[in-house]
């Protein structure tokens with residue numbers, strides 16, 4: 001039994017591939033908890049960042065700077081009355097939120113948080129992700145249909161129309177990135193002789209980026225960037241976020257597809273939506289932003305293997321320098337919360353809150369110090385960079401929502417069909433032509 | 449389409465400008481919200497809040513001469529002044545003064561009509577109540593003037 005547990009520790013495979021059920025279960029639980037944690041943080045962060053962008057303060061009362069607000073919200077939602085409309089289609093009404101959450105979380109099976117940090121690696125990983133994540137729309141359609149009410153139905157209709165028009169552009173952009181994995185060359189413009197790995201596996205895609213020493217967003221410079229741009233737009237439409245939040249448009253459709261939902265069921269929808277945002281962001285990160293690779297992957301030491309660096313410190317100075325990043329980020333956050341605790345108004349009512357903020361800063365600083373220790377420092381790196389990139393994407397989501405007004409439906413369709421679709425086809429073509437450049441040149445020579 | 453607007457559209461200059469604006473406004477010094485019970489807003493002097501009856505600061509006697517001008521001026525007829533003649537001084541003296549702030553629209557006509565600057569609209573804005581009973585305020589309440597609510601835990 002003990003052998004079974006420890007044998008995996010020296011494996012360089014994901015638990016799913018190694019066939020280790022126990023560790024797969026551990027990974028599933030950790031990822032589930034982690035993603036839920038991100039959703040909780042995001043709940044607070046979104047309200048806070050959105051408030052500051054609208055020159056408001058946001059939650060301030062529950063805990064220092066409203067840090068405990070998500071907990072208060074959760075308690076409120078769990079204790080609320082659970083209403084089911086009498087004319088609703090009961091089983092489907094019940095199933096819809098569960099479905100949305102299930103789909104949003106099952107996508108994470110193949111998300112690689114590190115070279116071995118995924119539940120499993122499929123040889124069709126990216127296909128699995130796209131396929132499963134677009135099933136989430138089915139949950140929305142079910143909710144809209146089962147509510148037996150006008151607004152949810154309108155929201156569901158919009159959602160399905162939106163999915164149909166954006167999935168295509170999204171797919172084309174993804175294919176262009178997959179084509180790039182098949183090229184062997186090194187560097188942004190490297191084409192190289194001999195095919196690369198040419199893979200659909202999520203881990204394989206990141207490894208291809210590591211071998212080519214470039215994030216695919218910089219590959220063939222504007223091409224990768226345009227493909228990423230298409231995906232970034234389609235991704236927002238997929239997750240029904242502003243400025244493409246037509247299915248729930250609160251100023252037009254009350255709350256769109258979840259108008260009739262309340263309490264726990266409603267919070268499941270929210271959980272599903274935020275988990276879905278994390279999921280599509282991790283597709284974008286894996287395909288274009290180098291997954292778990294740190295910035296400037298071209299300056300990696302001779303071996304691209306990031307873990308176990310502390311056993312071979314000679315492998316690269318840059319790697320060594322970058323390995324401090326997680327600790328530094330944590331310490332910076334700790335400093336930030338200390339700074340804010342000192343700036344808190346000196347008022348007897350705020351005393352507990354100030355102490356709480358100091359304590360929070362201490363916890364952050366403690367985590368930062370733990371991350372400084374060499375074994376932790378090198379093992380945590382890949383996960384840190386992945387989560388860091390997710391955090392950037394989450395911030396962008398909030399930023400977009402605070403800035404841009406909602407698109408009209410015809411504008412949305414116009415952007416999808418008349419701009420993104422041709423652009424996606426063009427990007428795919430250009431990627432193919434550049435990738436096959438040498439062959440095409442040779443063929444032309446033969447003809448002439 | 450001429451070239452400049454086209455480029456503008458392709459590179460989404462307007463959208464990026466918008467992003468810049470929202471990003472700038474994130475700075476904490478831009479925050480406009482007041483943490484209400486902890487910090488109170490500065491009320492302008494001309495603000496028309498809860499009516500107040502002024503007293504002579506030296507003697508503590510009311511300045512009201514019970515002339516009833518305020519009650520006549522009030523478009524809502526919500527001021528009731530009662531008085532009786534003091535046989536000794538032969539002067540009218542105000543015995544009770546009530547004002548129904550649930551109907552008051554804070555127009556300030558009563559204060560304008562007052563011949564002795566006794567009735568005045570103060571800067572007090574904290575007079576929300578849990579029941580309708582307290583809305584008819586009497587002379588004592590009006591002479592005390594503003595009573596800021598103090599919040600404890």
Ligand code: SF4
Pocket residue numbers: 499521522523524525526527547551552553554555556557558559
């Ligand atoms: S402020 Fe206007 S409505 Fe209020 S008591 Fe005076 S005159 Fe009447």
Ligand code: SF4
Pocket residue numbers: 511512513514515516517518519529561562563564565566567
């Ligand atoms: S107008 Fe002034 S002095 Fe006359 S009754 Fe009213 S408050 Fe008193």
